């Protein structure tokens with residue numbers, strides 16, 4: 526069954542916990558966004574895991590170097606999954622995977638900005654990562670002409686476990702899952718909704734029906 530990951534791109538632990546409390550019944554993975562972790566430090570990871578021990582807590586570190594060290598910090602704080610950039614060297618990804626194995630946790634590679642996301646996904650899966658995030662970041666989403674269809678097409682031909690992030694919403698989530706994504710990552714369409722719980726519930730139902 527495909528998973529729903531809520532990306533919490535808010536800026537304080539208090540706001541993140543309040544949102545997570547509303548949407549937790551409908552999501553499998555709670556992602557702490559990079560700006561949130563930069564603003565609050567690893568204490569937000571611990572706070573979220575303590576509040577939701579039954580959920581996978583995803584620390585979107587976007588590590589570019591010192592993979593083992595940065596991943597170890599997040600796993601010690603309570604993360605179940607951490608991200609390393611696909612543009613990082615393989616040594617960085619291998620280091621993070623080493624830390625993950627030591628903690629019984631996992632690494633996700635984020636392909637933001639990588640020219641050939643599918644090729645990199647196929648390469649890094651061999652390094653022991655859990656799955657690869659086919660990701661158009663916020664800046665790319667705000668570029669004229671952006672369409673999530675690019676990511677959906679990439680997922681359909683990746684042939685390795687992937688998530689899709691970059692403007693997933695209720696209108697496209699079925700296509701995201703039908704393309705083969707194992708995880709749909711949803712940020713603004715949940716945290717920016719008038720009723721985040723209702724938005725998460727609708728996404729959950731669409732994923733389960735896909």
Ligand SMILES: O=C(CO)[C@H](O)[C@H](O)COP(=O)(O)O
Pocket residue numbers: 532533534558559585661662663666690691692693710711712713714
């Ligand atoms: O990691 C991120 C940005 O770097 C976001 O969390 C991710 O893109 C999902 O958010 P949205 O659904 O708003 O695109």
